[in-house]
Amino acid sequence: MKESKSENISENVVCWLCNSYLIDAVSLSECMHSYCRSCLLQSLDKGGGTFRCLKCDRPIARDLSEAFARDNTIQNLVYKSAPDVFWQELKQRGEYLKKRAVPSDEKALILDKKLVQLASELCAPNEVVSLCLEYISPGLPDNEEEESEVKEAKQVDENKPSTVADADRWEKQEAQMTSFRRLFLIYSSKVDNR
Known part of the structure; x- marks a missing residue:
């Protein structure tokens, strides 16, 4: 099809x-x-x-x-x-x-x-949705290898139904992890350059 x-x-x-x-x-x-x-x-x-x-x-x-x-x-x-x-x-x-x-x-x-x-x-909290989120770096790392590590697609398990409430919770957790990764990359690049 x-x-x-x-x-x-x-x-x-x-x-x-x-x-x-x-x-x-x-x-x-x-x-x-x-x-x-x-x-x-x-x-x-x-x-x-x-x-x-x-x-x-x-x-x-x-x-x-x-x-x-x-x-x-x-x-x-x-x-x-x-x-x-x-x-x-x-x-x-x-x-x-x-x-x-x-x-x-x-x-x-x-x-x-x-x-x-x-x-x-409309967008009820218990509505089953298909979701794919992708984080795109604002351009912190110059190195393409590091950029590909930061820029990764996250996809919810397609075999398991997700609700809007689950997606919202997952997105908040992902945002916290992204902030942590960004800080870690900045800190590690400063340490490596010294």
């Missing part, structure tokens, strides 16, 4: 129309290309009655309820890979509700229960 590259992931979480992360993601039923719901509706309004995918030019159904559907999987992927986008969207929806008198049925749409529920799932 061919591995996905990060470029391919970003192609799927970025709206082709606004070049920003997908917000209220929808996928076209004919070709499965994804857009922000508002971007797609605005472009269809400007299209003059022709309904085609803007990316592949494939015709889509005239009945918009059949033409596209919400894509919660991709939207969750956007929010989990870029939590700032999620918090910004939640903030904007809250500000919108404060500024306008919105009927309760519209308020239910704006305060999407799945969106609010996702807040508890």
Whole structure:
């Protein structure tokens, strides 16, 4: 099976129309290309009655309820890979509700229960994650051999699931060890040069 590259992931979480992360993601039923719901509706309004995918030019159904559907999987992927986008969207929806008198049925749409529920799932302390940390030296040692010793990739055991809390604890321990190694290298290079 061919591995996905990060470029391919970003192609799927970025709206082709606004070049920003997908917000209220929808996928076209004919070709499965994804857009922000508002971007797609605005472009269809400007299209003059022709309904085609803007990316592949494939015709889509005239009945918009059949033409596209919400894509919660991709939207969750956007929010989990870029939590700032999620918090910004939640903030904007809250500000919108404060500024306008919105009927309760519209308020239910704006305060999407799945969106609010996702807040508890974003980077939860017990969430299983795959993690690879790499320390890159700020350039202390001049010797390439010493630099390769300082600059080492640390990877969590892939066979054992790790949680965000485990990764946070491991990262703090690693930072303490890195500081110790850096001080040791500086001290030992001063001693060797004397």
